[in-house]
Amino acid sequence: MQEDFLHFLWKHKKINVTNLSSTKGETIIVSNVGEHNFNSGPDFFNAKIKIGEQLWAGNVEIHLKSSDWFLHNHETDKAYDNVILHVVWEDDTEVFRKDNTPIPTLQLKDIVDKPLLNNYEKLFSKKSKWINCENEFSTIDSFITSNWLERLYFERLEYKSETIKTLLTESKNDWEAVLFKMLTKNFGLKVNGESFLSLANSIDFSIIRKTQSNQRLLEALLFGQSGMLEQDIEDAYYSNLVKEYAFLKQKFNLQNSQVLAMQFFRLRPPNFPTIRLSQLASLYNKHQNVFSKIITSNKREDFYELFNVSTSEFWKTHYTFQKESKETTKILSKAFVDLLLINTILPLKFCYAKQKGEEVDSDIIKLASVIASEKNSIINAFNKLKKVSKSALHSQALIQLKTEYCDKNRCLKCAIGNQLLKQ
Structure with a gap:
């Protein structure tokens, strides 16, 4: 009890x-x-x-x-x-x-009432369950599930907004700087996310503004701060980056001792940090005001166009500095842009609108609903109980449900748990 x-x-x-x-x-x-x-x-x-x-x-x-x-x-x-x-x-x-x-x-x-008490005891009986209601989850009316997932999605956006607010305070309300840090982290994906964030934290965004008109200079800044320009490599592109970074380091008094090492192990080559950093440099070289374009865009196709960037010329024939590879144009895939929408753009749009007192819930729902559901262990497990995750809105909501309700035995605060108690 x-x-x-x-x-x-x-x-x-x-x-x-x-x-x-x-x-x-x-x-x-x-x-x-x-x-x-x-x-x-x-x-x-x-x-x-x-x-x-x-x-x-x-x-x-x-x-x-x-x-x-x-x-x-x-x-x-x-x-x-x-x-x-x-x-x-x-x-x-x-x-x-x-x-x-x-x-x-x-x-x-x-x-x-005995039936209510029996339902409670049944719901909270511990028998090696993944979630308390796994045996009854499929019986819940789809209308109840759908409404609850929508509420959970916005709850998750609120949760993510707390991180954004912290970054906003640290950057003295510079939304472009906050976006840069969030995008940089998500360009690193799960393996290098924290390393990429530490890289972004090591660079004042004013330096990005001063260098973004020159892609070679911006790449030198990112690769240099990441610690990748400290090897003995005989290559003209690499040597130029080393020289450019030495100039930037002295000019802006740059420090990178707190930047975490980038990982290559167990990553597919398109996700190598070298490729992602060059693509990030291309994005900021191509667009001077990324944040304003994100705020004014509401269609997925608009974001595909915004993030339609590739690497610089050198990386068309390389994945690392040392080894040449078959030439390919390494553009950001639509699947990758969808991840940026889920983890960076939608939370940022939500937080910005809330701070401005604007109503964008319907636009956010519309956009989140056309992005494919994420695939991970939590989503797969829920879908085995009942095919419920059909979009990014659902998958984000289910992550919120599992981590903030199921794992914490908060069934009495959950619409699904309440429904099961009433049966």
Whole structure:
């Protein structure tokens, strides 16, 4: 039994509120259960309850056992002086106010409907389940699932907005600088994401602005800060980068001691950090104001056009500095741009609109709904239970569901868990 379940019972009146009585036999009539408090203090504020012949306005505290009142030291906390009703699963001791009058207690264990209790116990029974409701997940009405996933998607955008807000503060509200850091991290994908972010953090964005009109100079900056220009390689392109970087390093007093090493191991050649950094340089060389173009674009095709960039000439015949390869034009694929949309562009558009007080939810839903669902272990596992992930909106929502609800046993806060309890 979780205390959250008792909160659920009280908040949603999942008990027979028409025939309640305290452990002392006083009639209890609940006019208002109060406002659920998720911070410190009593569990519900400003409830209105008639106990016996007296109408009370005050707070409600909920525990599994009455004795938890003393276990949590509420008797010494002034915040609990205005508790008018103590709601418990089991009443095992009497609790008193400071004036020595007993606090009325409502015991729940004998008044909860058996089917509801059975559903709760079934949902939370631990039998090596991937998620608590894996046996029932496929039975949930698609309308409920769809609405819940949409809410979860925006919850995930809110979650990602916290990182954006931190970056915004660090950059003194420079949205272009924030975008550069986020894009750089996502150009590194999962393997090199943190390394690419450390690279972006080592360069003030004003330096990017001063060098982006010259792609060779911008590549020298990125490769130099990444630590890739410290080898002894005989090649004209490489030698020029070394010279350009030496000039930039002195001019801007650059430091790269905090930049994490880039990884090549177990990466497909198109994802090598050398290729991704050259493509990133091409993007910023081609477009002077990437952020403004992102904010004004709402169609996926617009973003495919914006990110239609390749590497510089050298990288058409190379994947590394040392070895020449067959010539290929290494453009950003549409699948890669979709990842940028999911992880960078949509969260940024959402956060920017929210800060400006603008409404873009429908545009974001429309864009997220036409991007293919991601494929990973979480999405695959949900789809085995029921084919539910059909777009990036769904896959992002399912990641939020698994990490923030299923893994934390927050079934009582989940629309799916609530539906299963009602059955």
